[in-house]
Amino acid sequence: MGELRAGERVRVRAGDPAGHTRVPRYVRGQIGRIVESQGSWALADEVAAGVAEPRVEPVYTVAFAAADLWGEGDHEVTVDLWESYIEPVRKDET
Amino acid sequence: MSGEHTSAPVAARVRRLEERLIEAGVVGEEQLDAALAAMLKGASPVNGARIVARAWVDEGFRARLLDDANAALPEVGLSMAGGIQEQRLKVVENTETAHHVIVCTLCSCYPIGLLGPSPSWYKSEAYRSRVVREPRAVLAEFGLELPADTAVTVWDSSAESRYLVLPRRPDGTAGMSEPELAALVTREGLIGTAAV
Numbered sequence: 614m615g616e617l618r619a620g621e622r623v624r625v626r627a628g629d630p631a632g633h634t635r636v637p638r639y640v641r642g643q644i645g646r647i648v649e650s651q652g653s654w655a656l657a658d659e660v661a662a663g664v665a666e667p668r669v670e671p672v673y674t675v676a677f678a679a680a681d682l683w684g685e686g687d688h689e690v691t692v693d694l695w696e697s698y699i700e701p702v703r704k705d706e707t
Numbered sequence: 708m709s710g711e712h713t714s715a716p717v718a719a720r721v722r723r724l725e726e727r728l729i730e731a732g733v734v735g736e737e738q739l740d741a742a743l744a745a746m747l748k749g750a751s752p753v754n755g756a757r758i759v760a761r762a763w764v765d766e767g768f769r770a771r772l773l774d775d776a777n778a779a780l781p782e783v784g785l786s787m788a789g790g791i792q793e794q795r796l797k798v799v800e801n802t803e804t805a806h807h808v809i810v811c812t813l814c815s816c817y818p819i820g821l822l823g824p825s826p827s828w829y830k831s832e833a834y835r836s837r838v839v840r841e842p843r844a845v846l847a848e849f850g851l852e853l854p855a856d857t858a859v860t861v862w863d864s865s866a867e868s869r870y871l872v873l874p875r876r877p878d879g880t881a882g883m884s885e886p887e888l889a890a891l892v893t894r895e896g897l898i899g900t901a902a903v
Binding site: 635636637639651652654657672674676679682683686687688689690691692693694695 | 795797812813839840841842843858859860861862863864865866867868
């Protein structure tokens with residue numbers, strides 16, 4: 614996946630991994646908008662699993678509309694997500 | 708969410724772990740104490756308040772802080788390098804039309820070096836689960852009633868970044884010195900659960 618830019622829409626992967634992960638449950642499967650790139654960091658899942666050389670991946674700040682997450686509310690919630698937690702959303706997808 | 712973060716059971720577990728590590732000869736008691744002391748040395752909301760006061764009086768610093776906080780912190784003699792690795796700091800600015808509030812829903816991530824140890828409510832399941840869902844109601848319970856047209860953003864620190872809120876400078880403070888301004892800033896203001 615190439616570098617994602619601010620404003621691009623992404624979907625959070627919906628899976629429930631067996632081990633440690635940093636994907637909060639409340640954003641799994643949800644569509645959000647890239648706010649900014651935070652640079653690259655070791656993937657927390659692999660660090661927690663004791664992988665000797667954990668993957669280093671871009672981490673993005675992703676904003677979600679409260680109405681999408683909870684069905685109500687006018688605020689936004691931003692969550693920090695490693696690249697492998699998210700996938701681009703096609704433009705024609707809703 | 709990883710369960711209730713009351714301090715007593717965790718403290719007991721940490722103590723048992725420390726004892727096992729010391730017994731096994733992995734670390735010494737003194738080494739542990741020294742590492743803890745180094746981490747908490749100078750960790751206090753006074754640091755966050757100094758950052759805010761400087762941003763209020765120095766427009767150039769404010770712009771650099773919002774653009775790249777890690778690069779700006781040395782200007783006030785601070786850094787994010789106190790832990791195992793340097794953490795990224797993101798400063799979010801409250802304005803007339805936007806309010807920011809910080810949480811860690813997965814555990815209790817917090818900019819300890821700039822704010823000191825976090826308050827117990829920050830680690831409570833109630834705060835962590837409710838502030839992402841109904842921030843206006845939670846902030847009202849803290850005594851902060853926001854106008855309906857103020858945009859609210861909740862920042863969930865789920866990776867390696869830590870967040871700090873830059874509160875709005877209160878009215879009627881034009882003649883105040885930087886240290887006087889710093890004294891107005893509260894820990895809650897830096898988390899976003901108070902106006903200043």
